[in-house]
Amino acid sequence: MSENIEFTPLATSDPLDDEQPITTSTSATTRKPNPHSPKHNSLAAQIERLGDMAISGLGPVLISLAFLLLSVTIFCFYSVFLPFHHPWNEGKGISGNLAYIFHWIWATYLVWGILGNYYLAVRTPAGSVIDGVSSSGDAMFQDILGEMQSYTALPPTCKRCHLPKPERAHHCSVCKKCVLRYDHHCPWIHNCVGHFNHRYFLMFLTYLPIACVYFIIMGAGPFMLAADASSESNWPYWMDRSLVAFSEVLAVAIGVAVGGMGIWHWYLALTAQTTLEQYNNAYMKKICKKRGETFTNMYDFGIIGNFQDVFNIGPRGRYPWYTALLPIRVPPIGNGKRYERSGRGYVLDFGEDDEDMV
Numbered sequence: 001m002s003e004n005i006e007f008t009p010l011a012t013s014d015p016l017d018d019e020q021p022i023t024t025s026t027s028a029t030t031r032k033p034n035p036h037s038p039k040h041n042s043l044a045a046q047i048e049r050l051g052d053m054a055i056s057g058l059g060p061v062l063i064s065l066a067f068l069l070l071s072v073t074i075f076c077f078y079s080v081f082l083p084f085h086h087p088w089n090e091g092k093g094i095s096g097n098l099a100y101i102f103h104w105i106w107a108t109y110l111v112w113g114i115l116g117n118y119y120l121a122v123r124t125p126a127g128s129v130i131d132g133v134s135s136s137g138d139a140m141f142q143d144i145l146g147e148m149q150s151y152t153a154l155p156p157t158c159k160r161c162h163l164p165k166p167e168r169a170h171h172c173s174v175c176k177k178c179v180l181r182y183d184h185h186c187p188w189i190h191n192c193v194g195h196f197n198h199r200y201f202l203m204f205l206t207y208l209p210i211a212c213v214y215f216i217i218m219g220a221g222p223f224m225l226a227a228d229a230s231s232e233s234n235w236p237y238w239m240d241r242s243l244v245a246f247s248e249v250l251a252v253a254i255g256v257a258v259g260g261m262g263i264w265h266w267y268l269a270l271t272a273q274t275t276l277e278q279y280n281n282a283y284m285k286k287i288c289k290k291r292g293e294t295f296t297n298m299y300d301f302g303i304i305g306n307f308q309d310v311f312n313i314g315p316r317g318r319y320p321w322y323t324a325l326l327p328i329r330v331p332p333i334g335n336g337k338r339y340e341r342s343g344r345g346y347v348l349d350f351g352e353d354d355e356d357m358v
Ligand SMILES: [Zn+2]
Pocket: 158, 159, 160, 161, 162, 163, 170, 171, 172, 177, 178
């Protein structure tokens, strides 16, 4: 049983992402792996590389598809759903069209939230160790280490990109670099979800399911009308009825899928864990339980503290609280290379033999 409260940065269960201790006297160029090694040329490694290339190539296609589907459903709402429930009363002015205006503002806010956060999630680099470092070779190595000054010992180095690996960072084989506070690589945004775009990704997963629920409710009537073959002549809308029916079905499918993802990512955000860390933490919890002790995530500042961390608001952040409701560019707290710790973290002393287990 260990009384040691010191925590080592979390490693991952990816066997290809193993780490090696830093030897600062060796230049970055001499740390390159041998391309003729059996591991490098193994069938599994080649299949993985092909998979990464496919995911990378698929990115722009999926982004285009997402914009196409969003455009169809947005157009469907404004041209069919809204006039179906609240047709604009000509000559009655604003006071005679309050319901129309209310729904228009609410829907436009949701559209802004979806498109704004999606754009920011796609366009904002997740963050890597070389961000803000203009030097190269050993100087770059030292500069990166300098930005990770909270470490009391030398951090591990990534065996793939051969650079110091900050806490919570992980190598993305699609982006071919270590990503800060790596969560996962998302082909739908053709980008990693990491330190600098996590907020936008999370908010996209929030606005989209809310919009789907609203869309499904507003679309129920038009969907029934569109599906009713006997009402062929009673369809005054420009948009084809089959496209309207498709939009409604799509909203149900997307709402369920993205809603589930959204709930999961909110759980992770409010417990201060990335997807990878959650697996490690679950494992550590099990080990602690066996030892009769309680595991605590050292990045966890409680639900309210974690919420403030995600949005960089409140006493822990720098921005006013209302910015959490706006799809605008708000940088996260810190540079992503070191993180404040709650001081409650408990780390197991696995010993060298257990290194590969976490
Ligand atoms: Zn790396």
